[in-house]
Amino acid sequence: MRVLMKIKRFNPERDRAPYWAEYEVEVEPVDRVLDALEYVKWHLDGTLTFRRSCAHGICGSDAMLINGRNRLACKVLVKDLGSPITVEPLRGFPVVKDLVVDMEGFFAKYRAVKPYLINDELPPETERRQSPEERARFDDTTKCILCGACTTACPSFWANGAYIGPAAIVNAHRFIFDSRDRGAAERLAILNTRLGVWRCRTIFNCVEACPRGIDVTRAIAEVKRALLFSGT
Amino acid sequence: MYAGRERPTGGFELFAWFFMRISGLVLIILVLGHLAIMHVIHTVDEIDFDFVARRWGSPFWRTYDLVMLWLALLHGLNGLRMAIDDYVHRRGWRVVSLAALAVIGFVLLAMGTQIILTFEAPTGQMASGLP
Numbered sequence: 001m002r003v004l005m006k007i008k009r010f011n012p013e014r015d016r017a018p019y020w021a022e023y024e025v026e027v028e029p030v031d032r033v034l035d036a037l038e039y040v041k042w043h044l045d046g047t048l049t050f051r052r053s054c055a056h057g058i059c060g061s062d063a064m065l066i067n068g069r070n071r072l073a074c075k076v077l078v079k080d081l082g083s084p085i086t087v088e089p090l091r092g093f094p095v096v097k098d099l100v101v102d103m104e105g106f107f108a109k110y111r112a113v114k115p116y117l118i119n120d121e122l123p124p125e126t127e128r129r130q131s132p133e134e135r136a137r138f139d140d141t142t143k144c145i146l147c148g149a150c151t152t153a154c155p156s157f158w159a160n161g162a163y164i165g166p167a168a169i170v171n172a173h174r175f176i177f178d179s180r181d182r183g184a185a186e187r188l189a190i191l192n193t194r195l196g197v198w199r200c201r202t203i204f205n206c207v208e209a210c211p212r213g214i215d216v217t218r219a220i221a222e223v224k225r226a227l228l229f230s231g232t
Numbered sequence: 233m234y235a236g237r238e239r240p241t242g243g244f245e246l247f248a249w250f251f252m253r254i255s256g257l258v259l260i261i262l263v264l265g266h267l268a269i270m271h272v273i274h275t276v277d278e279i280d281f282d283f284v285a286r287r288w289g290s291p292f293w294r295t296y297d298l299v300m301l302w303l304a305l306l307h308g309l310n311g312l313r314m315a316i317d318d319y320v321h322r323r324g325w326r327v328v329s330l331a332a333l334a335v336i337g338f339v340l341l342a343m344g345t346q347i348i349l350t351f352e353a354p355t356g357q358m359a360s361g362l363p
Contacts, residue, residue, distance in 0.1 A: 159318040194317075198245035201314065227246055 004084035009098045029079035050099035060147030070149035070209040090152035109164045113172035118183030134179040141174040143212040150206035150216050156199045163199040166206040166216045173219040255303040262300040285353035301344045309337045
């Protein structure tokens with residue numbers, strides 16, 4: 001099938017403002033949007049720039065705004081979108097070139113919540129054991145691939161780029177509710193600020209945007225509740 | 233699982249968030265009750281000065297209205313504060329709009345509270361031709 005790709009392009013070295021470029025591509029209905037983008041790059045215009053790595057919905061590098069919604073280009077099929085297909089860079093991040101955005105601020109916030117196991121107690125002889133129920137407590141938030149789809153779908157983040165954002169909170173949640181971890185208080189203190197969890201207005205855009213199906217708003221609500229019950 | 237751990241400081245935002253939840257729940261009951269009494273059971277045609285005076289003769293209804301006034305106003309003001317927080321970025325405009333919000337909120341709360349607490353029904357001639 002023939003599909004019209006409308007791609008928002010921008011080269012900061014040449015263009016004064018972003019513009020829409022249109023490409024007609026020949027694809028199979030079961031091809032992904034990523035295949036259509038690669039077709040453009042390989043056969044029509046080699047200057048088109050976008051990120052992709054594993055191309056199987058795990059690495060999280062090809063999140064972009066496709067037909068007005070944040071999705072992974074490698075996870076959405078052309079036949080489910082029809083023609084034309086519009087592709088734009090994620091909203092709220094500075095554009096480096098075409099579909100590539102600067103995610104440094106995003107990862108700085110991720111690092112701020114200490115997304116690693118904190119436990120100074122001597123490890124037992126074998127391993128730190130955990131029951132299936134204790135593991136299930138934070139199972140949902142282990143699925144995050146840090147693609148940035150949730151944070152860049154969040155109106156609170158658009159309104160104030162200093163907001164720590166849903167992705168960082170999800171990754172804090174993953175350790176806060178881990179029975180082996182001892183750093184919950186540190187992380188909760190980091191999130192207990194105006195630009196932390198309290199910026200969340202429960203808009204649910206993050207839930208809709210997450211390509212991994214994480215119930216992001218619920219995770220944020222659980223962090224808020226943990227703050228409430230951890231004493232003030 | 234947080235017991236015994238170092239406790240993070242709560243702060244105003246935590247309190248504001250919790251207040252919004254609780255006041256929202258209480259307001260659903262209060263406002264629906266208010267709506268039923270003042271607009272369904274009694275219509276605007278039969279509500280006059282006498283009606284209000286009789287109603288406020290009972291401390292129950294005064295308390296009811298006072299709680300509803302405080303919760304509804306503070307709930308709404310906090311919502312507006314968040315909207316300003318999100319959309320007003322210029323420092324000068326922020327200060328002006330937040331200050332205006334605080335002043336308007338204080339004046340409305342003070343006026344409403346004063347009326348509810350100090351209202352005195354004129355004795356004797358309640359059913360007469362008062363406005």
